[in-house]
Structures are given as structure tokens and as C-alpha cells.
Amino acid sequence: METLANLESFVRAAEGGSFSEAGRRLGLTAAAVSRNVAMLERNLGVRLFQRSTRKLTLTEAGERFLVSIDGNLDALQAAIAEAAAHNSEPSGVLKVSLSPTFGVTHILPLLPPFLARYPRIKPEWHFENRPVDLIAENYDAAIGGAFNLAPGLVSRALAPVHIVAVASPxxxxxxxxxxxxxxxxxxxxxxxxxxxxxxxxxxxxxxxxGIEVPGTFTETIVVNDPAAMREAARLGLGMSLIALVDVLPDLERGDLIRLLPDWYADAGTISLYYASRTLISAKTRVFVDFVVSAFESKRMDHFKP
Structure with a gap:
């Protein structure tokens, strides 16, 4: 595929009748325009210009090539300009995988101010209890824990995950x-x-x-989702060991109480994951910055026992 710079140099040189005139229009030196045209001729395998010390004229092949391009170069330049203009305002579908309980409790409330700032972004959020493959499944970002940090991925810590014992009053x-x-x-x-x-x-x-004691108990109810475990505890069905980030609002409201205020288990960190690309999309970049900033304002110690 030919580069746009080579095509621009050819068309402007044909229009102006010289490499110098083309260079003035393109903001290049005459030598740079000449090199671009020479590269185009080499790639196409034909001579496009007859060169002399006083004159630059199209060959027969050059005339045919210029006619075949017609107005397509201007259309391509307009398309590039339009894409760049749209990219100045982040837009498009933002596909994100989120841990259900943490996502609903702490990330979903960020959506109204985020969309107010970036109205052209269309969220497509998947609430799921699994570490997704961002690249293979075409996700822009993921929020959760226990992800394998494969090559090409970046993680930004949002909150520590401390397991606490809770029950309803x-x-x-x-x-x-x-x-x-x-x-x-x-x-x-x-x-x-x-x-x-x-x-x-x-x-x-x-x-x-620093004293460690195993938190052993007998399971009388078993579920496969943190939200269900939290709801069962709120219903008074027993005691549960659950992440502090998932029950913090319930503890603040008094719907649940901590049974062991001085004890916790370390379960790692909730992080935001995204692919490390040379040109990260604008929609992903502003989402990452917005979420990280929101959690920095809360401070990590807000989620600590």
C-alpha cells in the first residue's frame, strides 16, 4: 500500500509543475518531494515525470496515474481530517468487563458524571465473575481481581480487597x-x-x-456469587466472609455489622486492566483516567479495615 505522503507529493508536483512548488504547498523541501516521488515511481515500477533542469512534465504513465487518482486524494484527506476531528472528542462503544458486586456498587455510580463529560461514548458493560481475555474478546478494559497480567496488559490498582466477617443485626x-x-x-x-x-x-x-488465625466455619448455605452471599447475610441467614469493598455501604447503613473489627484476610487488589497499545483509543484513555482519579479521590485507605 502506497503512503499518503508519496501520493500527495506526486499530485502537488503535477499540479504545480515543479518539486519546489509542491514543497511550498506541502511544507516540505523540494528534495523531500523529489524523494517521495522517486519512491512512488520505484514502488509502481514506472516513471511518472520527465525531469529536466528547467521543466517537470508528466510521462504518459504519469498522466494515466493522475487521471486514475482524480479526486480520490482530496476525499482521502477529508476522511482523515474528519476522523481526527471526531477523535478529539472521545466516542464509540466502550466495552468493559466488571466484577458484578464491585461494579454495581462502586463503578456504576460513576457513569452519570462520566457520560455528562463524554456524551459520545456508548457504554457496553458486562457484569461477570470471570477474568476475561481483553484482546481475544475485544474488551476495551476490565475491572476485577485475579487477572493474569499477560504481556501487553497494564493494570491500575483501584482498591485493596480485604475479607471481613459480617452478619445482620x-x-x-x-x-x-x-x-x-x-x-x-x-x-x-x-x-x-x-x-x-x-x-x-x-x-x-x-x-x-500480625497474629494469624484461620477463619473456619461450617457452610450452611453455598452460593456462587458475592452479591448473593451479601444478600443472604442481609436476610439474616447467617455469617459471611466477604470483601469489605462489597459490603462497605451496608456497614455504613447498619444493614450489616462487622463481627471481628480487628481482623481481616488479604485477598489482593481490585484493579483496572487495559491493553497497552502504542495508540490507546481516546474512549479507553478517558475512562481509565476518570475511574483512577475517582478512586484516588476516595483514597485507598477508605477500603481498608
Whole structure:
């Protein structure tokens, strides 16, 4: 495929009758225009101009090539200019994969101000409990945890994931709070089975003094979604070990209470992932910047025990 610079140099030189005139129109030196035309001739395998010290004239092949281009060069330049103008305002479908509970609780509320600032962006958000393949599945970005940081991907940390023990005030009515994580065995347990591994994950809790105690309990209810686990706890069906980021609003409202305020288990970080390309799309760039800025304003310690 021929470069636009070579084609522009040929057309402007034919119109002006000289490389110097073409250079003035294109903001290039006459030598640069001459090189571009020579490269075009070499690529096409034909001579387009007859050159002399006083005159530049088209050959028969050059005349045919100029006629075949006709107004297509101007149309191509207009198309490029239009695309660049549209790119100045981020637009297009923004396909994002989000962890359901975290996405609904913390990312979805960012959508109104984001769309107010970037009205030409059309969100297509998938709430799913799995690490997606951004490149193969054509996602612009993903938000979640436990992603394999494959080559070509960039991650931006949004919030730490600390697992805490919670239950509803109604369930704890008449029951004593546990002294440490070993005391969780006294309650009905609401557990989650991993959709990826099929296993129920066990957590090692630690306190501020660095003491570690396993958070063992008996599962009386098993689900495969954090939102369902949170709702079951709110309904008073038992105690659950769940990420603080997923239940923070419930704790602030008093719908749930922390059973072990001084203990938590470390489950990594919720991050924003996107493909590292030389030219990241404008829509993805502004989304990444907007979300990261929103979480920086909250501060990471907002999500810590």
C-alpha cells in the first residue's frame, strides 16, 4: 500500500509543475518531494515525470496515474481530517468487563458524571465473575481481581480487597460476638463456591499485631456469587466472609455489622486492566483516567479495615 505522503507529493508536483512548488504547498523541501516521488515511481515500477533542469512534465504513465487518482486524494484527506476531528472528542462503544458486586456498587455510580463529560461514548458493560481475555474478546478494559497480567496488559490498582466477617443485626440478636476468627464456627456460614475452581476458599485472618488465625466455619448455605452471599447475610441467614469493598455501604447503613473489627484476610487488589497499545483509543484513555482519579479521590485507605 502506497503512503499518503508519496501520493500527495506526486499530485502537488503535477499540479504545480515543479518539486519546489509542491514543497511550498506541502511544507516540505523540494528534495523531500523529489524523494517521495522517486519512491512512488520505484514502488509502481514506472516513471511518472520527465525531469529536466528547467521543466517537470508528466510521462504518459504519469498522466494515466493522475487521471486514475482524480479526486480520490482530496476525499482521502477529508476522511482523515474528519476522523481526527471526531477523535478529539472521545466516542464509540466502550466495552468493559466488571466484577458484578464491585461494579454495581462502586463503578456504576460513576457513569452519570462520566457520560455528562463524554456524551459520545456508548457504554457496553458486562457484569461477570470471570477474568476475561481483553484482546481475544475485544474488551476495551476490565475491572476485577485475579487477572493474569499477560504481556501487553497494564493494570491500575483501584482498591485493596480485604475479607471481613459480617452478619445482620437481626441474626446477631441474642448471640455473642466472637473473640477471634476461630469463634466463627459457632455461626451458620454463608459461603461462596468459586465458578472457576469449584472450590470454597478458606481464609487466613490476621490482626494488627500480625497474629494469624484461620477463619473456619461450617457452610450452611453455598452460593456462587458475592452479591448473593451479601444478600443472604442481609436476610439474616447467617455469617459471611466477604470483601469489605462489597459490603462497605451496608456497614455504613447498619444493614450489616462487622463481627471481628480487628481482623481481616488479604485477598489482593481490585484493579483496572487495559491493553497497552502504542495508540490507546481516546474512549479507553478517558475512562481509565476518570475511574483512577475517582478512586484516588476516595483514597485507598477508605477500603481498608
Amino acid at each position: 437481626a441474626y446477631m440478636s441474642g448471640r455473642s460476638l466472637p473473640a477471634d476468627p476461630s469463634g466463627l464456627a459457632a455461626y451458620n456460614g454463608i459461603a461462596m463456591r468459586s465458578p472457576q475452581t469449584g472450590r470454597i476458599r478458606r481464609w487466613m485472618f490476621r490482626n494488627g499485631n
